[in-house]
Amino acid sequence: MSSPAVTRRAAQKAKIQTRSKATGGVPQRPKSSGGLMEAKRRARQRISNSGKRNSDTQTLRDPYQTTMEAIEVVRGATGLIYDRQMAQHKCLWDENYPECPARLTCILDRCQELKLMDRCLTIDPKTATKEQILLKHTEEHYDTLKGTSRSTDEVALEDLSSHYDAIYIHPTTFELSLLSVGSTVELVNAVAEGTVQNGMAIIRPPGHHAMKAEFNGYCFFNNVAIAAEEVLLRGDIERILIVDWDIHHGQGTQRMFYDDPRVLYFSIHRFEHGAFWPNLRESDFDWVGEGAGRGFNFNLPLNQIGMTDADYLAIFQQVLMPVATEFSPNLVILSAGYDSALGDEKGEMEITPAGYAHLLSPLMSLAGGKIAVILEGGYCLRSLAEGAALTLKTLLGDPCPNIEPLAPPCDSVQETILNCISVQRKYWKSLQIHRTYGLEEVNNINPQRELHQVTTVFKGSTERPEKFDTRNCYPIQDQECVRRNDERLQRLELSTNLRVAPKRVCFVYDEAMAEHKNDFEVHPECPARITKIYERFGEYGTIDRMHRVGSRQATLEELHLVHSPVHVKLMKECVQRKDLEAFGERYNSVYFHNSTWTCATLAAGSVLQVVDEVVNGDSQSGICVVRPPGHHAESDLPHGFCIFNNIAIAAEYAVRNHGLRRVLIVDWDVHHGNGTQHIFENRPDVLYVSLHRYDYGNFFPKGTDGDFSEVGSGAGEGFNVNIPWNRKGMGDAEYTAAFFSIIMPIAYEFNPELVLVSAGFDAAIGDPLGGCKVSPEAYGHFTHWLSSLANGRIIVCLEGGYNVNSISYAMTMCSKALLGDPLPPLCNRELSSSCVETIQNVVSVQQKYWKCLKFTKKLPDFVGGDVGDLSELVRGMKIKDEPCDSDSTNERKGGGAEPQPGPSSSRGDATKDHQSLSDYLAENATALANEEMFAVVPLKNCPHLTLLDPSQAPTEINTFAPCEVCTSAVENWICLHCFRTLCGRYVGEHMLYHHLDTEHPLTLSYSDLSVWCYKCESYIDNPMLYKYKNMAHVCKFGGEEMVWPYGDTQFTLETTK
Structure with missing residues (x-):
């Protein structure tokens, strides 16, 4: 049996300063010791004497300050801006031109069909001024397009168009381009100012190819760049993340911010080593920015066709989200081209319409939810309309529809991701997870399958023709390909669940569960743990926004789903004993009260109430404020403050009673959930993932069960994932790294039908047992990321957490995340080396079972911001390798x-x-x-x-x-x-x-x-x-003959000059 975390009177020995009121058991604030007061006085005096009154010493920030500032921050409206006039822009000399009016109308029609427009706050479109255009373009550029306004000379318009790559000019192009820019600016300003929470601009012509003095790729003025520049000049916004998922590289946007550290530009585009349009060397991964903007330009070039949802999600999880979270933007602008969608003849990729919702969802956790989606390309009308409509649906807060089971990320995207990380890791703390190798290792390791080699290949052309084709200058799919894609898109539309539950969040709470308490000593697992959470819900106004479900006790049959009849019988009968204190000491860190049976069955049964509510579709998600906790309880004995395993009962109940085939349990309690792991360790239908403090087996519950090498057994091998921290102090950065490197990739591959969270908050800052530093707002982010799974069916169930302030703020942030409220930014700091080691160990073991974990190759430590940096390094090494x-x-x-x-x-x-x-x-x-x-x-x-x-x-x-x-x-x-x-x-x-x-x-x-x-x-x-x-x-060697080395005679080489 493992050593106890808290034995009799151990709370006092550990100096846990909680004291119960006689009436309610609410902890009292401990009195400050005289020694502590004196130490603080001397510290203040030293600061005063040294004169170092910098920002770090002038203000001591409350660790809950960020969460407290979010008390009145609730989800705002979704803005929508469009103008059907923009359909007038069309090609007069080629009726089959892919950038056509139907691109606009098909999106608007589909959004109207799904009744999405009625739920948005419509923003009036507006024409941009010349001054706004000149923020990013030359006056000559502006005047050239203005000169075409209302022109009736079709021959002249076509001739002018032929001087630019992939351009046609219509008599209305100038006015509609100004309208497109102005509408983008209006939406971005509305989002930046908080008039709306987020929004979408359904506009054309698009903009991201437009350069300072050149029309290009259907684009005339750079809508996104102009809007970003204007909002930066106003000073309200300091950092903007621009994500460009159009299949063509947005070289215009890249060039406009290439040396600007205020803008992080991130582009995912088809490249094929430069063979794909726009055929530019600058579209490759090693173009990282210059000057002050070095490291703020990310290119993820795709070098083969047929990329799927899995490939794009891998890019988001391995690169974009870690870097974006570290960048901590004040505003996100999405250049949303849908030419990477299934069926698009230009992109030839296979992103499903629902896939775009899953790409957008994690971005909504950034920048306080301030995100503006701006339409760029997309030429398969069916996938364009559906993809754009589901994007707007996600902005409105609807759950992400389930996507098809994911294939493994392809080898080509693996190469792209590792290349990008190799050249960018010197600029970003969040990209330090990979092992590295040096030239010595290259010399001494054979074979080198696990050493990633960073290479650049360019197959593009730098030649520019005098004139460009203006007709029949685009790919055309054969009819059989069109038919296959259309049939698949139809099947996807029919199978995609677009239903939204009538109630967004439900919760369960019963004050009767506070009756379970330790009458023999002050104990950290106290009634105030749930009463304080309920009180905080009221303070933040989330109670009125959630549906409260009734509590109930679990039946014996339900308890027997995971617990032995002997254990259940003993727990029921023991509360009648006179020697409860001595009886509790038989077990590891357990106490009993006369109400323990009632409270424990009430906790388990109440969780099942929420499972029914969510799985039946009455509520989208749920929160369970219950105690005693459950994840340490084994099938046959209580353990670690836990009587019955609430979350395990809920998972088995969902499988048995609701017929679910895949349930994901994420356990972020600081202690390993030994009970849950043992109950499901041979089951492939329940995936158990635990982040916990381990300390090489010396942290409660001790032993090796919580180590990364424990992966399950039998049919359940690979369905148990332990992420063990081996030192204290892990915080937001470490947990974020674990989520994006391990949890989210595996969870997406598993494709759960229900997500259950064992939500212990004892890793939170200030917890007396955990010793970690996770902020309350971070738990909101974790909840948001997980809510993109399982059609949004997620239940957060209280486990541990013994600082009542920390757990009440943390659970409140989880509730706000489920309600769709904007989340505060996370703390940015360097990853601890121990965290990096843990992640590497976990991935090295789990990659055997999960194909998504294929980004483990070592990266060269001699590649910096550019692959070209290798030249200088190798020259400096002379000939030693x-x-x-x-x-x-x-x-x-x-x-x-x-x-x-x-x-x-x-x-x-x-x-x-x-x-x-x-x-x-x-x-x-x-x-x-x-x-x-x-x-x-x-x-x-x-x-x-x-x-x-x-x-x-x-x-x-x-x-x-x-x-x-x-x-x-x-x-x-x-x-x-x-x-x-x-x-x-x-x-x-x-x-x-x-x-x-x-x-x-x-x-x-x-x-x-x-x-x-x-x-x-x-x-x-x-x-x-x-x-x-x-x-x-x-x-x-300057004329020296080489000594003949092949004869039988031995010889000695001089080693001195």
């Missing part, structure tokens, strides 16, 4: 996953002083002595050596020659068959492509003169290679 083969080269041409030689250095300037061989050996004497430079043993023979023709070899080899394709001088190799110089895997992989094109297998490194065979996938060392190595050696 030995390459090693790899099995994880990115798949490019021909689908092959061929290994590439490891990083090597070479100097691009042949006029520099040569380093002699003896100098080189002297510098590396230690490495030679330790045999560190000979970790890879080359093959002595190779069947492909017969392909070499020494008679065709050149008379000399220039080891300082640049790559013939990209001109890089960083890591080059020479083909021993045709003698072309090309770069290796850490630059452009051009030698790999050369091999794939020509099948030339043998190549020699200019760095260390090693020879690699692509077909053998190994290094080769054979006397036949001496001629080639010697020529390179002579060039590299």
